[in-house]
Amino acid sequence: MYRRIFERILWCGLLSAALWCAGSVRAAEDSPAEPDPRPAQDAAAAPDAGAAPDRLWDRANTAYVNGDYAGAIAIYESILDRGLASARLYYNLGNAYFKEDRTGKAILFYRRALRLRPGNEDVRHNLEVAEARTKDDIESIPEFFLTSRLREVRRTMGCTAWSVLSLGFLAAAVACLLLFLLARPLAxxxxxxxxxxxxxxxxxxxxxxxxxERRGMLRRDEAVVMVASSAVKSSPDRAATDLFVLHEGTVVRVTAELGDWAEIVIADGKKGWIETRKVEVI
Known part of the structure; x- marks a missing residue:
């Protein structure tokens, strides 16, 4: 009887963890190969549509090392166009865009990398450096300290790691339960x-x-301003009143969309409308 109880609890835990991370985790773990330290002679050439992803990865890394950041971006983007994505690829793209002084794109890809690897200190550091270049100094609405602390703890690991850890605790709970049911000594x-x-x-x-973490990985309501500057309107109309101005790299939250316009909210709670072509969803 106890064996059946143990098996049912364990299988329920395994099934639940698989369902929570299905779909998104596979993309996060499917990373390209490590960069090849040997220089490739054709690294600066245009991306080859028929080349293997690993070969494109090596060429892009070599182009980056040689200072050809535009060439590296083109090759990295060609890998993305094939439907392949990983935290490492997003991180490298963010670095290349940062070197090209395209702060908005750099922040966009750093944040995408953080969604897949929330505990990666290199990505977080580079994101902070890139955000320091933005012109908008927006103060966030204060929140309860315990909420912030729990978020920091949660972001030390990704969805997969937390799922595996939960299974470990589940196994420990089952083992302790069996000890409680089967042991004779009171202690x-x-x-x-x-x-x-x-x-x-x-x-x-x-x-x-x-x-x-899985919800955060899949959310589609955060975006980054991609233009040098843009006025945020009081309504979805170019003739509407200007409320405030946002600059490249500022992160906003999209609350609604209407045609070519998106209603956004910034960190201090202000809201307004901006053309969707001027922002890109993380």
Missing amino acids: LRKAGFYGTLAAAVLCAAATWFAVL
């Missing part, structure tokens, strides 16, 4: 009981973090 039964409670709480927390 072991107490240890099993309290261990089950602790592992169950940690399993629930890790599971919730995994769900939140």
Whole structure:
């Protein structure tokens, strides 16, 4: 009987974790090969439509090392056009755009990389450097300190890592439960009981973090301003009143869309309308 209970609980946990991260995790883990340290003679050439992704990856990295950032961008983008994506690819694209002084694009791809690798310190550092170049100094609305702290903890790992950790806590909870049910000494039964409670709480927390990270990975309501400057209107009309001006690289939240216009909200709570062609969704 206990064996059946154990198997059912374990399989439920495995199935739940698989469902939470299905689809998005596969793209996040499918990274291109590591850069080849040997220089490629044709690195600056135009991307070959028939070349293998690994070969394009090597050529793009070599072009970047040789200072041909525009060529590296073209090759990296050709890899994206094939439907391939990874945190490493987004990170390299962000670096190349940063070198080309295209701050908006750099921030866009750094943020995409962070969605797949939220705990990557290199990406986070480069993002901070790129955001320091933006002209808009917008103060965020203060939030409860515990909310900020929990978000920091959650972003130390991605959806996959939290899912695996939740399964580990689930296995620990089952083991402690069996100890509580089968052990005869009172001390072991107490240890099993309290261990089950602790592992169950940690399993629930890790599971919730995994769900939140997956939601964050798939959200489509954040965008980056791509033009040098743009006036935000009071309504979706070019003749409407200008409310404020945003510059390249500023991150906004899209709350609604109407034709060629998007209603946005910035970090301090101000909202207005901007043409969709002037922003790009993260």
